[in-house]
Amino acid sequence: MIRFICTKDYDDMSRKAANIIGSLIVSKPNCVLGLATGSTPIGAYARLVEGYENGDLDFSAVKSVNLDEYRGLTHDNDQSYYYFMNHHLFSKVNIDKNNTYVPDGTIADAEEACKQYDEIVASMGGVDLQLLGMGHNGHIGFNEPNDVFVKGTNCVNLAQSTIDANARFFEKKEDVPTQAYTMGIQTIMNAKKILVVVNGEGKADIVEKAFFGDVTPQVPASILQFHPDVIVVGDEAAFSKIKNRL
Numbered sequence: 001m002i003r004f005i006c007t008k009d010y011d012d013m014s015r016k017a018a019n020i021i022g023s024l025i026v027s028k029p030n031c032v033l034g035l036a037t038g039s040t041p042i043g044a045y046a047r048l049v050e051g052y053e054n055g056d057l058d059f060s061a062v063k064s065v066n067l068d069e070y071r072g073l074t075h076d077n078d079q080s081y082y083y084f085m086n087h088h089l090f091s092k093v094n095i096d097k098n099n100t101y102v103p104d105g106t107i108a109d110a111e112e113a114c115k116q117y118d119e120i121v122a123s124m125g126g127v128d129l130q131l132l133g134m135g136h137n138g139h140i141g142f143n144e145p146n147d148v149f150v151k152g153t154n155c156v157n158l159a160q161s162t163i164d165a166n167a168r169f170f171e172k173k174e175d176v177p178t179q180a181y182t183m184g185i186q187t188i189m190n191a192k193k194i195l196v197v198v199n200g201e202g203k204a205d206i207v208e209k210a211f212f213g214d215v216t217p218q219v220p221a222s223i224l225q226f227h228p229d230v231i232v233v234g235d236e237a238a239f240s241k242i243k244n245r246l
């Protein structure tokens with residue numbers, strides 16, 4: 001079942017998403033969070049940091065598993081998702097770094113990297129809440145449009161549109177990663193609750209396709225229609241094509 005929360009703007013979306021995550025941390029201090037990177041959740045992470053700073057949120061028993069990582073990027077590369085998570089959240093709250101996991105992009109052997117990450121996620125005993133952003137092509141994690149829904153952690157060739165969208169973050173075109181390790185669709189779907197954040201007019205078409213169109217691996221996020229507990233928090237612009245159906 002999907003519930004939609006339409007918010008005024010990016011700040012409103014970020015605050016409401018952070019409130020949902022924060023209320024879980026309060027009610028279940030040792031919860032397992034599935035986390036995402038990308039530009040959309042940055043505001044929500046900032047609100048969570050505020051919650052920690054003002055004494056409302058205690059991350060000391062929280063565990064986290066991230067969705068994805070670029071293959072080949074080292075932890076100190078400021079474009080790696082490892083770096084992103086430390087920068088936006090982990091270094092700013094009292095989470096135990098030993099309880100935070102991001103797929104290891106430095107493991108060259110893709111099969112081994114994916115196997116290791118599946119074992120880590122399994123050892124968590126279930127993700128309580130998975131935070132997701134959504135690509136313009138409907139990708140979740142880095143599960144790109146495909147002929148099938150890939151179940152477990154996998155090494156993907158990024159879609160050209162994704163490589164192009166990421167190019168702005170790298171000095172040279174050659175430095176833009178072309179592959180990534182990502183949690184699979186089944187792993188994402190196994191989370192007890194899923195929180196999707198979307199903002200901006202650019203996401204309006206894919207929001208309509210993913211949540212009101214056919215369920216197909218060509219639009220990976222459409223699988224969320226089959227999950228029992230999804231909340232999509234979006235701003236008015238991202239919801240502009242679905243507002244009459246809410």
Ligand code: F6R
Nearest residue numbers: 036037038039040133134135141
């Ligand atoms: C990031 C991730 C991606 C992003 C998606 C949207 O960990 O899994 O699926 O959520 O590319 O990115 P933004 O938020 O930058 O539009």
